[in-house]
Amino acid sequence: MTYVVKDECIKCKYMDCVEVCPVDCFYEGANMLVIHPDECIDCGVCEPECPIDAIVPDTEDDKDGKWLEINTKYAEIWPNITIMGEPPKDAEEFEEETGKFEKYFDPAPGKGDP
Numbered sequence: 001m002t003y004v005v006k007d008e009c010i011k012c013k014y015m016d017c018v019e020v021c022p023v024d025c026f027y028e029g030a031n032m033l034v035i036h037p038d039e040c041i042d043c044g045v046c047e048p049e050c051p052i053d054a055i056v057p058d059t060e061d062d063k064d065g066k067w068l069e070i071n072t073k074y075a076e077i078w079p080n081i082t083i084m085g086e087p088p089k090d091a092e093e094f095e096e097e098t099g100k101f102e103k104y105f106d107p108a109p110g111k112g113d114p
């Protein structure tokens, strides 16, 4: 088991999660973060930190494994992030939106830690 970042994070990317992870296993894409499943120790500390509930245990809300696959793939490609940066200015506008992966997912890497 691991925790995974899901659809909700896309275009919101609040980053409260990165500050609390004891093993620094978040990785940054252009408009979302992912968790490295092999590094996550399942402590669960990040889950309540996300203001829009984008983080879940993969056993709970990812039964088909879609998000585990995305987190696994992009954690290998994107840079590590451990320090909270500036969330997108229009993040609030995308909080309630659904189907964000299909509409906005960006495979480009983020900047990672400064």
Ligand code: SF4
Residues within 6 Å of the ligand: 003, 020, 021, 022, 023, 024, 025, 026, 035, 039, 040, 041, 042, 043, 044, 045, 046, 047
């Ligand atoms: Fe980090 Fe714990 Fe969240 Fe895993 S569950 S990503 S180890 S804070």
Ligand code: F3S
Residues within 6 Å of the ligand: 005, 008, 009, 010, 012, 013, 014, 015, 016, 017, 018, 032, 033, 049, 050, 051, 052, 053, 054, 055
């Ligand atoms: Fe994303 Fe929530 Fe972290 S919006 S960046 S998973 S705090």
